[in-house]
Amino acid sequence: MSRTVTVERELPFPLARVWRALTTPSLMAEWLMTTDFAPEEGRRFTFTNDWLTVNCELVEIDPMTSLAYRWDALELRSVVRWTLTPTAAGTRLRMEQTGFGAHQGREFGGARAGWTRFLDQLEMLLERMD
């Protein structure tokens, strides 16, 4: 069974600027993660930070309107979809992530290697809890 995370916000900024921040690698690096994104459907790219690599593929891009990419990280297989709607005050930005986590089935790579990676993360989490 898939699950969905939705985050939506009214932004007091023009839609074109929001779109630029969502699709320009140098700007994406400032608010999301380092990336080799390019606005071409089918394009494979990654988001990376110190401890995580997210494998992505651009599945859909409709300029100034919507953008969707696969977002695979650790045991998570998901799709992140951005939708932009112009409003009187600026832009409504909606992020919807739909996917499957590890506990929802072995088909999503419950392999030993995956769990080992997960355990590394768990260890970091436990350290933070100290």
Next chain:
Amino acid sequence: MPPSPDALFRSLSDPTRRGLFERLCREGEQTVRALTDQAGVSQPAVSKHLRQLKDAGLVTDRAQGRETHYRANPAALGALVDWTQEMTAFWDGRFDALEDLLRRMDQ
């Protein structure tokens, strides 16, 4: 009933226990004796840790002759992997960072 996240965290908060569990995840089923050889603690201590892991549902055991074999049950970690909570927090943070950036792009 699946073990609670609290029980899992308690069980994995001890570095020796975590080490035993990780080894079982990586290397598959092992006897208590084989685990003791590399654990750096006594066999009774290893047995005690394994019992605690078993109570948390993280390992299962089976007796064969005089030896007890332990196997990891990583599916028990499922309770900790509610990715939706983690991702909601992640995206909330990213939205904040995006708003900061958009403000700066104004200038």
